[in-house]
Amino acid sequence: MMRLWRKLAAILVVYWARALEYRIVILIWILATTVPLVMMGVWMQLASTGDIGGYSRGDFIAYYMANLLLLHLVSTWHGPELSRHIRQGELNPLLLKPFHPLWIYALRPLPTKPLRLPIFLPPIILVAWLVPGVHYDLRPITWLALGIAMAVAYAITFLAQTALALLAFWMAQAEPLIVLWFHLRMLFSGYLVPIALFPESVTRLLFWLPFRYTLSLPLEIITGKLPQGEWLPALGMGLAWVAFFYGVTWLLWRAGVRAYTAVGA
Amino acid sequence: MVEVVRRYGRLWWLFLLNSLAVELEYRAAMISESVLALSRLGWQLAGIWVFFVHRERIGTWTLWEAAVVLGLFIFFDGLIEAFFRPNMEAIIEHIRTGTLDFVLLKPVDAQFLATVRWVRFRHFGDMLAGMGLIAYALLRLRRTPPLWGLVSLWALMLAAAVILYSILLVLVTLAFWFVDVTNIIELVWSVYEAGRVPVDAFPDVVRVVLTFIIPIAFITTVPAEALLGRVTPTFASLSLFMATISLAISTGFWRYALRHYTSASS
Numbered sequence: 001m002m003r004l005w006r007k008l009a010a011i012l013v014v015y016w017a018r019a020l021e022y023r024i025v026i027l028i029w030i031l032a033t034t035v036p037l038v039m040m041g042v043w044m045q046l047a048s049t050g051d052i053g054g055y056s057r058g059d060f061i062a063y064y065m066a067n068l069l070l071l072h073l074v075s076t077w078h079g080p081e082l083s084r085h086i087r088q089g090e091l092n093p094l095l096l097k098p099f100h101p102l103w104i105y106a107l108r109p110l111p112t113k114p115l116r117l118p119i120f121l122p123p124i125i126l127v128a129w130l131v132p133g134v135h136y137d138l139r140p141i142t143w144l145a146l147g148i149a150m151a152v153a154y155a156i157t158f159l160a161q162t163a164l165a166l167l168a169f170w171m172a173q174a175e176p177l178i179v180l181w182f183h184l185r186m187l188f189s190g191y192l193v194p195i196a197l198f199p200e201s202v203t204r205l206l207f208w209l210p211f212r213y214t215l216s217l218p219l220e221i222i223t224g225k226l227p228q229g230e231w232l233p234a235l236g237m238g239l240a241w242v243a244f245f246y247g248v249t250w251l252l253w254r255a256g257v258r259a260y261t262a263v264g265a
Numbered sequence: 266m267v268e269v270v271r272r273y274g275r276l277w278w279l280f281l282l283n284s285l286a287v288e289l290e291y292r293a294a295m296i297s298e299s300v301l302a303l304s305r306l307g308w309q310l311a312g313i314w315v316f317f318v319h320r321e322r323i324g325t326w327t328l329w330e331a332a333v334v335l336g337l338f339i340f341f342d343g344l345i346e347a348f349f350r351p352n353m354e355a356i357i358e359h360i361r362t363g364t365l366d367f368v369l370l371k372p373v374d375a376q377f378l379a380t381v382r383w384v385r386f387r388h389f390g391d392m393l394a395g396m397g398l399i400a401y402a403l404l405r406l407r408r409t410p411p412l413w414g415l416v417s418l419w420a421l422m423l424a425a426a427v428i429l430y431s432i433l434l435v436l437v438t439l440a441f442w443f444v445d446v447t448n449i450i451e452l453v454w455s456v457y458e459a460g461r462v463p464v465d466a467f468p469d470v471v472r473v474v475l476t477f478i479i480p481i482a483f484i485t486t487v488p489a490e491a492l493l494g495r496v497t498p499t500f501a502s503l504s505l506f507m508a509t510i511s512l513a514i515s516t517g518f519w520r521y522a523l524r525h526y527t528s529a530s531s
Contacts, residue, residue: 024446032451034458041459041467042316042323052319176297180304187308193315 007099008107016111026112030072030119039192040064053197054225058133062223063194065127066136069120070218071191074153076109079161079178083168092262102253106158137224145231149218152238156214157185159245166249169256190216196225210245213238276373277381284384295387302390306339306398313462324465329402331463333492336399337422337485338461341429343391345453349430351383353437353450360440361447366528376519380434403492411494417501418491424508425484431511432456432479434519441522460485480507 019026043060046052055063082105085091094101128134161178168174186192188211195206195216206212217234220226226234288295313335317328326334356379359365369375403410410418436450443449456479464472464482476482483504490496 024443025448028446028448028451032454034455038458038461039312041471042462045466045468046316046320046323173293173297176301179301183301183304183308187311192308192312197315197319199318 004099008103011104011107012111015108019112019115023115026115027119030116033068033071035186035192036064036067036071053194055194055197056133058131058135059223059225061127061131062134062136063219063225065124065134066219066222067191067215069116069124070150070222071215072116072120073113074150074157074215074218076105076154076158076161078105078109078158079165079181080175081105082162083165083174083178086165086168086256086260087172087174089262091260095257095262102162102249105162135224136222141228142221142224145221145235146218148235149213149221149238152235152242153214153218155242156210156238156245159242159249160210160214163245163249163252166252166256169252169259185211185214188212189214190219194219194225196220207234207237210241213241273373273377276377280382281384285386288384288386291387298387299390302343302388302394305391306394309335309339309461310398324463324467326463326466327406329405330489330493331466332402332405333399333489334463334485335461336395336397336402337425337488338395339398340392340395341425341460341484342457343388343393343395344426345429345433345457346391347385347388348381349433350450351385352380353433355383356380356437357440357447357449360526361444363528365526369523369526375523376434376516380430399492406493408493410492414491414494414496417496418488421483421488421491421496421501421504424504425488427508428480428483428511429453429457431508431515434515438515438519438522441526456481457484463489480511483507 040060040063043052043055043064044057047055047057047060051059085094091101094104097104128136160181164178164181165174167177188195188206188209190212195203195212198206206216213234217226217238220234221231310332313323313331314328316323316331321327323331356365359368359379365379368379371378433450433453436452440446440449459467459471459475460481464475464486467475472482487496487500487504491501
């Protein structure tokens with residue numbers, strides 16, 4: 001076990017060095033993500049005549065500013081690459097590594113995460129300090145729940161994408177399915193709009209689907225929009241989805257490696 | 266002059282045929298991209314629809330009026346992916362590896378050769394989806410665009426395409442100095458995303474910035490106003506003016522960069 005930890009730490013160190021090398025490239029990906037700001041602008045204007053679905057102007061600002069940072073912290077976009085690696089045989093060398101190859105895909109994005117903090121935290125703190133009505137729930141218990149919710153979100157985005165990408169063991173066109181997942185996630189994860197603002201039936205349905213737990217839940221917690229009594233059921237539902245996608249990924253991997261013909265070998 | 270236009274027209278035709286031949290090797294990608302164009306339309310439309318669950322209008326726009334703006338946004342998104350992105354990415358790769366020399370050596374204007382060489386037909390689905398949304402929205406509004414609107418629409422859309430081309434050309438030209446920043450053109454999204462809603466849905470300051478500093482308003486809002494028959498001649502001509510200015514600035518910047526280009530290998 002100890003030895004596995006050491007290996008995983010080595011992966012993190014390698015990709016930390018890479019993240020530093022490619023910091024400008026990463027910065028550009030960050031700056032290119034402005035959809036939350038666009039949505040924030042429109043909601044701010046709409047809310048200037050009164051609250052909308054329980055969200056005031058300040059609430060919208062708090063929500064979308066946190067959204068900008070959290071999206072980057074809890075997301076991975078490795079799916080298309082993994083499916084390409086399978087299709088083109090670039091998975092082959094990874095199969096020889098002394099640990100499960102999926103660890104690389106799971107850990108690789110993590111070292112790039114701290115790079116986002118100096119970009120997003122100063123504006124968030126500044127806005128929360130200067131703009132009236134922008135509040136975050138900063139109690140210690142909230143930080144704990146936020147941490148768990150973020151881990152759950154990362155696990156679901158990672159596992160769901162991996163499961164879809166592993167379909168590349170059997171089919172040539174797995175990438176479009178992953179893009180389809182991205183589209184659904186953008187709409188239903190709270191990235192575009194707080195899910196409380198959908199018609200009530202949709203919001204209720206989203207409790208049962210995985211998307212809310214990939215971004216919205218940590219946002220609801222840190223902005224104080226989710227009553228504390230509802231944290232546990234929501235986190236439980238999120239964990240159930242983690243277990244589900246873990247099971248699917250495990251099964252697909254086991255069957256897939258057997259079907260794999262290792263192109264190029 | 267006529268001779269030059271004929272020559273470049275013929276060249277472009279050959280580029281198109283050649284791109285099509287390449288693209289036909291990826292038929293499955295063409296099909297899946299078309300399906301994705303529909304799902305992209307779906308989430309984007311749902312995203313603005315939520316505004317109208319709570320309010321009648323954003324800015325002065327009702328749901329289906331705003332859908333015309335979104336349709337234009339999706340259309341130009343497809344245009345970027347089909348016509349601009351493949352070329353801009355190729356230029357960055359040329360600069361990085363030094364193969365831009367071969368482009369410069371050809372007896373054709375380098376900017377022309379470098380920026381219109383490739384077309385990715387698989388993204389035509391997005392352009393069609395955008396057009397479809399516009400047509401459906403106009404149908405829902407029971408509004409026939411006025412003749413003056415339709416005529417100005419073409420000029421305004423041409424102006425919009427020129428503005429987008431200019432923004433991308435400036436970004437790509439920056440690659441002459443920032444050679445390692447291979448994804449620099451992604452920065453276009455950081456401003457273009459604002460075009461998915463009418464500019465007057467934003468607070469006033471933002472609207473002014475998006476009209477006069479980064480002319481995003483002229484890409485989606487102004488052509489949509491033409492279709493809905495409420496564009497003023499002043500704004501229509503301002504749009505053409507902005508396009509001319511943008512093209513002049515970006516072309517000047519590109520030429521300036523070329524003069525200082527020292528190649529990667531030699």
